[in-house]
Amino acid sequence: MQMTQITNSKELLSTALQSRIIPNQEFLLQGSILDSAVDHLIHRLRGLCDTVDASPEQFHDLEVCLSLRQPTQTAPLMLRVRRALDRDSPFQLRYIGQPELDRSRPTLVRSSIDVGCTSTILDFLTELGCRLDFEYVSRGYIFRKGRMKITVSKIKAVPGKQQEIGSETVSQSYLVELSVLAPNGQDSIGDEMRIFAEQLKPLVQLEKIDYKRLGGLP
């Protein structure tokens, strides 16, 4: 009985994938804005986005990146766990695939799967053999426009014992990300994002950036 159920759920998943209702692709553009100009950007985003009348929504998240080294593969499997620090909401487990930097596409595209979890997810992943890779705190504002999500956030290192004083912030800028999660084969959204990114120029230059090409690890 249980076996049939499992096969059923597997079938359900595959049919869901085939009928393209699972948002498993992330379209992404990234940029940054200096601390001094962030108010200006927030102002503009408030005008451009759907939440015109309300004050911008804030968030404060801790993101932990874990890696699982598999003997068969050279590249470790990376998983991210995200937790809101300013409210009581479920943890979020996130898998992000390799970015595809197709020249013909206006945005970076990568596979991405988000799952809501309970707080025991970290213990569970640890039991699986995942190791902490790095972690950071992101705090900032989130905007929506249609399916597009725009985040403006400050990235800070988690203050640990060995952390040097005053070095928590990664840079003097806010990270700006424009992203959409969509099912397979909805490439038209990329153009929509490109148009929106144009509207934020010259305040922010949103581009597709492959972090793997930005030089190796320190």
Add this chain to the structure above:
Amino acid sequence: MQREEKQMEMTLDAILSRLNDLKMSIGGMIQKLETEYEIINWPTFLDNFAIISSHLTGLSKILAKEVCPPLRNRTVLPLMLSQDRDESLINLTQGRVPVFSHDIVPDYLRTKPDPITEQKLIQGEQKAANLTAEVAMKQVTQYNKVVSHVLDMVCKAREEWEIESSTRAGIQQTSSMADTHALVSAVGMGKGLKANVSLNVATGSANMMVPPLRASAPMTSVSPGGVGQINKAPSGIKTNIKPAMQVHQFTR
């Protein structure tokens, strides 16, 4: 050369058919006005107008198209004028132009300007002829004065605009590529964030449980507003106390 001629022919055909459409719709309109003037209502009348105007738009579209060879570069030369009735011409123009004479050629071939334009031109010339040299000079200087004044205004506006745009270029530095790269690689690969982690791993690499401990500790250590506080006064005591305090919160 042949291609050009072909294109010309095609354009002429298109224009001709458009003109025929236009003629037919105007004719229809006239007929309606003559025969149905008692029962015609505004909407139908306006519809007819709309049809005519759409034909006109189509015509100007053809003329404005780039593939259309510039027609104004072509000349039409009347080779022969005569005072006699020309039956074939009458047929061709549906009885409108019986004679191809010096009287009508300037109008039909546009060798002279529109009557209204001509009138205005004559008026202007008369006015100029009536002026005395002195008054003319006066007007010229006045005109020059006005023009130079306008020029001054435009120049000033341009200067201001240039200054503004140059200062705006100065302010424009609202984002930095280096910062973008630093942030993206930090979020993507943990560049600049890994320092403390690697230290931890190095010190406790023998212990299998070290990474998870590090992983869960900060989960509890950072509370809403906690980071901000630490930023302001990062004293060792505070950071040390935090985890202990927050453990309760986490297990609740």
